[in-house]
Amino acid sequence: MKKPYTLLNKAEPYLWILPSIILMSIFIIVPIGFVFRMAFSQVTKAGLIKGFAGFANFEKVLGGAKFAMVLKNTIVWTIFVVVLSTVLGFILALLLNNEFKGRKIARAIVVFPWATTLVIQASVWKFIIDIDYGALNTLLKTLGIISTNVNWTPTPEAYFAWEIACGIFVTIPFVCFTALSGLQSIDSSYYEAAIVDGANYWQKLFNITIPLVKPSLTVATVLNIIYVFNSFPIVWTITKGDPANRTDTLVTYLYKLAFYNGKQGEAAAVSVIGFLILLVCASVYMVSTLKKGDE
Amino acid sequence: MKKIIALLMALVMAFGLVACGGSSAPAETEAPKADAPAAEAPAAAGEKVEINMIAAQYGNETADWWANFVTEFNAAHEDINLVVDVVSWNDIYTVVNTRIANGQAPDLLNIDVFADYQADGLLLPAEEWCSEETYAKFFPSFLAESIVDDVVWAVPDLASARALYYNADILEAAGVEVPTTWEELKAACEAIKAYDAEIYPWGVDMTTDEGQACFAYYAWNNGGGFVDADGNWALNSAENVEAVNFIVDLVNSGLTNTDPTTETRYDLQDMFAAGKVAMMIGPNQISKYCEQNGGINYGIASLPTNGDKAGASVGVMDRIMCFDNGYTEAELAAVTAVVDAFYDDEPYADWVLMEDFLPATSTGNELCAAADPGMAAWIDVIGSAKFYPAAKAEWADVKQGVIAVQQEVLLGGNAQELLDALQAEIAG
Numbered sequence: 269m270k271k272p273y274t275l276l277n278k279a280e281p282y283l284w285i286l287p288s289i290i291l292m293s294i295f296i297i298v299p300i301g302f303v304f305r306m307a308f309s310q311v312t313k314a315g316l317i318k319g320f321a322g323f324a325n326f327e328k329v330l331g332g333a334k335f336a337m338v339l340k341n342t343i344v345w346t347i348f349v350v351v352l353s354t355v356l357g358f359i360l361a362l363l364l365n366n367e368f369k370g371r372k373i374a375r376a377i378v379v380f381p382w383a384t385t386l387v388i389q390a391s392v393w394k395f396i397i398d399i400d401y402g403a404l405n406t407l408l409k410t411l412g413i414i415s416t417n418v419n420w421t422p423t424p425e426a427y428f429a430w431e432i433a434c435g436i437f438v439t440i441p442f443v444c445f446t447a448l449s450g451l452q453s454i455d456s457s458y459y460e461a462a463i464v465d466g467a468n469y470w471q472k473l474f475n476i477t478i479p480l481v482k483p484s485l486t487v488a489t490v491l492n493i494i495y496v497f498n499s500f501p502i503v504w505t506i507t508k509g510d511p512a513n514r515t516d517t518l519v520t521y522l523y524k525l526a527f528y529n530g531k532q533g534e535a536a537a538v539s540v541i542g543f544l545i546l547l548v549c550a551s552v553y554m555v556s557t558l559k560k561g562d563e
Numbered sequence: 564m565k566k567i568i569a570l571l572m573a574l575v576m577a578f579g580l581v582a583c584g585g586s587s588a589p590a591e592t593e594a595p596k597a598d599a600p601a602a603e604a605p606a607a608a609g610e611k612v613e614i615n616m617i618a619a620q621y622g623n624e625t626a627d628w629w630a631n632f633v634t635e636f637n638a639a640h641e642d643i644n645l646v647v648d649v650v651s652w653n654d655i656y657t658v659v660n661t662r663i664a665n666g667q668a669p670d671l672l673n674i675d676v677f678a679d680y681q682a683d684g685l686l687l688p689a690e691e692w693c694s695e696e697t698y699a700k701f702f703p704s705f706l707a708e709s710i711v712d713d714v715v716w717a718v719p720d721l722a723s724a725r726a727l728y729y730n731a732d733i734l735e736a737a738g739v740e741v742p743t744t745w746e747e748l749k750a751a752c753e754a755i756k757a758y759d760a761e762i763y764p765w766g767v768d769m770t771t772d773e774g775q776a777c778f779a780y781y782a783w784n785n786g787g788g789f790v791d792a793d794g795n796w797a798l799n800s801a802e803n804v805e806a807v808n809f810i811v812d813l814v815n816s817g818l819t820n821t822d823p824t825t826e827t828r829y830d831l832q833d834m835f836a837a838g839k840v841a842m843m844i845g846p847n848q849i850s851k852y853c854e855q856n857g858g859i860n861y862g863i864a865s866l867p868t869n870g871d872k873a874g875a876s877v878g879v880m881d882r883i884m885c886f887d888n889g890y891t892e893a894e895l896a897a898v899t900a901v902v903d904a905f906y907d908d909e910p911y912a913d914w915v916l917m918e919d920f921l922p923a924t925s926t927g928n929e930l931c932a933a934a935d936p937g938m939a940a941w942i943d944v945i946g947s948a949k950f951y952p953a954a955k956a957e958w959a960d961v962k963q964g965v966i967a968v969q970q971e972v973l974l975g976g977n978a979q980e981l982l983d984a985l986q987a988e989i990a991g
Contacts, residue, residue, distance in 0.1 A: 313679035313959065315660035399821050400839060419821055419857035424974070427825075508771045512970035527656055528771065529678060530959045 274475035302486065307406075313530030325537035334513045334521070335538075337376025340389060341428065342517040342542075347495045349435040356436065356491055364444065375448075390505035393434040397421060424514030427507050434502050441494075443488050452483030474544045478496035486557045491548050497546055520541045528534065542563075572867045611644040612897040616671040617659060619881065621650045621918040628917055634960040636904050643897045666885040670698035670898055673955070675881045676715040677709060682956050685886055689715040690887040694897045697906045700924035708880055708950045717882035718902075719923035721915055724945040725776065725877040727864045728853075733762060741864045742842075745785075745809055748867045755841045765813055766831035766843030768825040769973070774966030775951065776877055777823075780844050781806035782866040783875040789952050789961060796990040798961065799982035805869070807969055807978040814973060824970050835859075846879070847941045848919045863940070878948030880923065920944045957989050962990065 329335055364375055381389065396403045397420040408414045422428045448498040457474045467475070500519045503509060509516030509524065514526070520540055528537035607989040608715055626649040636645050648669075650658050655674060662668055668685060668798050680686050689694035689709070690698065701718055709717040729741055736753070737758035742748035748902055763855050769777045782788050787802030797803075813819050820840060832849055834840040836856040843849075844866060868874040883905070885898055905911065912930035915922045921941055922928050968981040 312683050314681050314685060315664040317664075337732075400834065421822065421825075501577060505570045507825050508772055510965050512974060512976075514974070524771070526958070526962070529963050532660075 289368040303539050303543075304306075304535050306533055307535055307540045311533035311536075312533075313532075315532060321533060323337045326541070329534050329537045329541070338513060338516045338518060338521045341515065342519075344427075345432060345435065345499075345503075345517050346493060346497045348432045349439055349499075350489060350492045351440035352432075353492065354435045354443050354485065355476055357440045357479075357488075358447045358485065360440060361447035361451055362473075364448055378441050378444055380441075381438050384438075386438060386501035387505050389438050390434055390502045392504075393430065393437075394506050395547075396431055424511055428515045431503055431506050434506070435496060435499065438502070439492060443485075444494065446484050446488035448482055450481035454480045483556070486554065490554055493553070494546055497542065497549075507563075586880040607845045607983050610885065611642055612630050612894050613644045613646060614670045614671065614894075614897050614901055616645065616647045616673070616901070617662070617669045619655050619675075620648055620649045621920070623650055624917050626658055630912060632731050632910065632914075636901065636987070639904075640788055640897075642893075642898060645901055660930045662831065662884075668888060670888055670890075671883060671885055671901060673720055673883050675879075676958070677712065677882055677889050678954050678956050678958060679894045680718045680817050680884065680886070681711050685981060686716045687887045689718050689885075689886045692895060692902065693718055694819055694899050694903050697903050698925055700906060702923065702925065702946075704946075705880060705923050709882060709954060711729040711954050714834050717884035719880050720779075720883045720905075721920040722878055722880045722923050722948075723848070723920050724879075724941060724948045725780070725844050725846055725866070726941075726944060727842060727866055728835060728845055728849050729842045729864065730835070730838060730840075731860045731862045733838065734757075737841075739984075741862065742867050743865070744871075745869045747814075748814065749818070751842075752813065756818060761821045762838075763834065763840045764842060765817075765819045766835060766840040766845075767814060767819045768826060768827060769810075769823045769966065770827050771963075771966060772827055774824075774969055775962040776844075776879075777810065778803075778807070778826075778969060779825040779877045779949070779951070780866055783877065784872065785809075786869075786872045788949070789965075790955075794952070794955075796957070796961065796963065796971075796986060797911060797957075799979070799986040800988065804978045805981055808981070809869070811969070811972045811978070817921050824973065835861075844877075847921065847938075851919050876944050878945055880953075883889055961989055 274284075286364060306317070307325055307492065308317045308323075310324070312318055321465050364371065364378065368374075399405065399419045401418070402417075404420065405414070406417070408516045421430060422526070454477065458480070459472060462472050462476060497517075498519055500523065502524070503515060503517055503520045507515045509520040513521065519542070519560070522535040522538035522542075525531045525538065574698065618625070629647045633645050633647050639675060639689065648658075659669070659672060659853050660673065660883075663680075668986075677686065689706075699716070705719040705722070706715050709715050709719070727741070733755060734741065737751070737755045739751040739754045740747070742751045747764070748886065749959075755762055755764035767777060779788070782803045785802045785806045787797075787800045787806055789796065789798065791797040791800075800894065810906070814823055820831065821963055828845060830838055831843050835843050835845075835849070836853045836858070836859060838859055850861075850863070853859055865874055866876060883893065883902065885902075888894075890898065906927075907915075908922060908926045908930055911927050912922065915927060915931055916934055916938075921938070922931050928942050932942055951962070955961075960971060964985040968976075968985055969979065971981050972978045
């Protein structure tokens with residue numbers, strides 16, 4: 269029997285989502301408001317707001333010699349980690365989607381990097397590449413491939429490359445499992461029909477698998493862009509952005525500004541700039557991808 | 564419709580993550596103090612006065628020590644309820660700033676810096692909350708490090724000094740004496756390298772955490788430093804440029820640990836105790852560390868100087884300060900009682916010895932020297948040590964600035980140009 273249309277019925281959906289809205293307001297919107305307020309304020313080193321500063325904090329940040337380099341690092345870091353982890357995660361998902369002995373164990377192992385704390389992961393990577401006591405040098409020496417220890421991080425760029433490698437390693441499981449869930453939802457009749465039509469492996473991959481798994485990968489990519497862009501523990505644990513900001517990303521840079529230099533207004537300004545960049549990237553990517561899906 | 568949903572999703576996700584990223588920054592901003600609840604009314608008869616303190620965590624035993632102190636203090640003072648939060652060095656600045664911003668400044672704070680709080684008018688002069696008896700125990704030279712506008716704003720709680728640690732066995736095997744000058748230091752490093760290429764002759768830490776100490780080790784022993792004789796910033800002096808170039812030259816000549824910009828003092832300490840680093844500059848706690856980890860045959864000497872220039876050790880001092888929370892007489896008396904109890908000779912000596920620091924009071928010195936004969940030499944060292952100009956408001960920027968300069972020079976930058984730029988930025 270159809271329910272009578274009452275005010276309560278009309279309000280019911282809103283009541284259900286009310287707790288989420290309240291939680292989001294308290295834990296997301298309010299802190300965001302404070303960050304914006306701080307970005308436009310004169311903030312003392314002890315954290316007191318002494319008045320409206322207009323765009324002064326933004327001018328100082330954007331006029332600083334280091335900001336352009338740090339922004340470039342952040343873009344390189346995000347693109348490399350997101351693109352490579354997406355490609356590798358997708359390939360791994362294709363492999364794990366096949367029937368083979370020990371598949372369950374293999375899937376469980378893939379979760380490990382994701383399930384471990386990032387600080388621990390980064391510490392382990394730092395230990396692996398250490399010139400004096402590192403596992404990599406010890407392994408290669410034991411295998412007789414090298415005779416003396418190799419310095420795996422002779423330049424800041426090398427350090428940054430290792431940090432990117434660590435970022436890719438810890439991001440792959442997330443992409444892999446998102447893609448895997450997409451792969452498992454593809455109806456096998458598509459493949460059966462393709463086989464009847466004589467399609468080869470690559471034709472099935474590009475014409476069936478990728479288009480159908482794309483919505484899952486889109487969500488994974490957008491989330492990854494945001495996670496990776498804002499990632500703090502890997503860079504901080506391995507280099508703290510040193511030497512001379514060469515391996516800093518926006519997040520480690522703003523942390524130093526706030527808690528090492530006591531410039532909390534400028535740090536908040538960097539946070540707002542990062543937010544705007546993310547907002548634009550995520551919006552453009554999602555809109556364009558879903559638009560293509562509609563077409 | 565999909566477009567709108569997509570935009571909304573992106574907004575929510577971006578908002579969510581930026582909120583997470585920004586939540587660690589202090590959120591509220593009102594000036595605390597005068598309207599804090601503690602200030603509203605004097606404690607009524609029979610009501611306990613609550614004193615809140617934030618203390619830095621120096622090591623594994625700090626929290627237990629404070630817990631015992633609080634228990635004993637509260638038992639001996641029925642009218643006072645002392646509450647001490649022990650916070651790690653990683654978090655203490657964030658915790659304190661957040662408390663200040665939210666109008667919940669602690670009554671007493673044990674930390675290293677004070678100038679930022681003083682600049683915001685948040686502190687009470689030391690003489691208002693420190694009894695004459697306790698005040699008289701401090702070395703005047705230590706108190707002088709906490710003076711702004713002719714007023715002492717904080718009192719020292721402990722100190723540590725730096726000296727040259729060397730592995731006596733390695734130096735003997737390499738046939739070199741303990742270096743006293745830069746020239747001898749470089750020659751000794753080359754001899755050690757020739758003796759065993761696997762050993763790092765000299766340990767250098769110019770990381771974000773403590774690169775300012777590296778700058779001080781060489782600048783102060785070359786007649787330079789952070790400030791001139793009048794106390795004005797003098798970061799680009801010829802002596803400082805020479806000091807930075809000297810240390811970078813040692814690194815580039817392969818006479819130091821491989822990566823001074825990421826290897827901290829603690830990494831060097833590990834390598835020194837393992838016999839991998841032959842010489843390093845470090846604090847007195849390294850002695851105990853070496854005895855507990857490997858037991859190498861080490862010695863301690865003064866920092867090498869450039870030629871016959873006057874030498875100086877690097878002293879580091881932490882402080883206790885009192886926030887101006889609009890106290891009543893009873894509350895201020897309670898604060899004084901806590902401070903007096905802390906600096907009472909026996910518990911104070913026990914506290915200093917617990918983490919192997921050096922005392923900041925004359926009576927504490929005597930007790931510590933009697934309890935640990937090895938400390939007597941260090942007490943002499945601290946007497947001649949120079950301290951960072953932490954009373955100057957620009958110190959945080961200078962500290963990070965000299966670290967960045969050293970790291971830039973290591974990457975090929977020009978020390979003179981970089982120090983000129985830093986001087987211009989700081990001193991205008």
